[in-house]
Amino acid sequence: MVGGMLKQWRRLRGMSQLDLALSAEVSSRHVSFLESGRARPSAEMVRRLAEALAMPLRERNGLLVAAGFAPVFGDNDWTSPQMAEIRRAAGIILGAHDPSPALVLDAAFNVLEANSGAMALLGAGAPAAPSLNLVDLVFCPGPVRDGLVNWDEVALYLMHRMREGVRIRGPQSPLGAVMQRALAQPGVSQLGLGAHTNQGLVLLPVVFNAGGVETRWFTTVTSFGAPQDALAEEITIEQFYPA
Structure with missing residues (x-):
C-alpha cells in the first residue's frame, strides 16, 4: 500500500524514480523496490521521501500510517x-x-x-x-x-x-x-x-x-x-x- 502511495505522489509531482532518489539521497533501485513492495521503508525513510515529495503534513501522516508507523504531526479539529x-x-x-x-x-x-x-x-x-x-x-x-x-x-x-x-x-x-x-x-x-x-x-x-x-x-x-x-x-x- 505504501508503495502505491509513493508512486502516486511521485507521478503527481512529475518526478521519475531517479528524480525522487536524488532528492531523498537514496538509490533509484531502493525507490523502485519500495514502490514495488520488495522493500519496506523505515519511519525515517518515509519522512525523507515525504519531504522530497513536498507532501502536506496530513498526507505525510497518511504515508506513515500506510507504512505501519504512527503519525508524527498533529491533526486536530478547529474547535479542539x-x-x-x-x-x-x-x-x-x-x-x-x-x-x-x-x-x-x-x-x-x-x-x-x-x-x-x-x-x-x-x-x-x-x-x-x-x-x-x-x-x-x-x-x-x-x-x-x-x-x-x-x-x-x-x-x-x-x-x-x-x-x-x-x-x-x-x-x-x-x-x-x-x-x-x-x-x-x-x-x-x-x-x-x-x-x-x-x-x-x-x-x-x-x-x-x-x-x-x-x-x-x-x-x-x-x-x-x-x-x-x-x-x-x-x-x-x-x-x-x-x-
Missing part, C-alpha cells in the same frame, strides 16, 4: 483545545479587519470563522459553520453567485486556486471533491478554463451587487508559518479590502 492559539490569532485578525470582510478557510474552502463584514457580504445571516463552503457559495446557483457582477473572472481565479491546491494535496483530498462539485455547476464548462485570462491585471477585483448597491474589493490570503499540525498548515485567512 490544541487549536486555541490559532483560533485566538485568527480572531484578532478578523476582529481588527471588521467591518471589511474576512474569512478563515480550511484547505477545502470550508468557512471555519467569519467576521460580521463577511457574513453581511455573503448574506448568510447566521454564524459561519463547517457546512458553509466558499466554493459552493461562488459556483452554486444562489444569492452569492447572483451578486457577483464579474462572476466569470472570480470563478476562473477560484478554479485556478483549486487546481493548484489539488496539485499540492492530491486528487483524493477533500478539495478534489469540492472542485469536481464546482465543475458540475451550470455555466462552468463555458468559462474557458484552459485559457489565460486577466492578463495585465495586478489585482483581480471582486465586484459585488447586494440590494442594488455595488461594491468593489480585492483580496489577500494569509497563512500561518511553520505549523506542526495538519489543519494549521491548511488554514488561510481571506481578507477583503475596498478597491
Whole structure:
C-alpha cells in the first residue's frame, strides 16, 4: 500500500524514480523496490521521501500510517483545545479587519470563522459553520453567485486556486471533491478554463451587487508559518479590502 502511495505522489509531482532518489539521497533501485513492495521503508525513510515529495503534513501522516508507523504531526479539529492559539490569532485578525470582510478557510474552502463584514457580504445571516463552503457559495446557483457582477473572472481565479491546491494535496483530498462539485455547476464548462485570462491585471477585483448597491474589493490570503499540525498548515485567512 505504501508503495502505491509513493508512486502516486511521485507521478503527481512529475518526478521519475531517479528524480525522487536524488532528492531523498537514496538509490533509484531502493525507490523502485519500495514502490514495488520488495522493500519496506523505515519511519525515517518515509519522512525523507515525504519531504522530497513536498507532501502536506496530513498526507505525510497518511504515508506513515500506510507504512505501519504512527503519525508524527498533529491533526486536530478547529474547535479542539490544541487549536486555541490559532483560533485566538485568527480572531484578532478578523476582529481588527471588521467591518471589511474576512474569512478563515480550511484547505477545502470550508468557512471555519467569519467576521460580521463577511457574513453581511455573503448574506448568510447566521454564524459561519463547517457546512458553509466558499466554493459552493461562488459556483452554486444562489444569492452569492447572483451578486457577483464579474462572476466569470472570480470563478476562473477560484478554479485556478483549486487546481493548484489539488496539485499540492492530491486528487483524493477533500478539495478534489469540492472542485469536481464546482465543475458540475451550470455555466462552468463555458468559462474557458484552459485559457489565460486577466492578463495585465495586478489585482483581480471582486465586484459585488447586494440590494442594488455595488461594491468593489480585492483580496489577500494569509497563512500561518511553520505549523506542526495538519489543519494549521491548511488554514488561510481571506481578507477583503475596498478597491
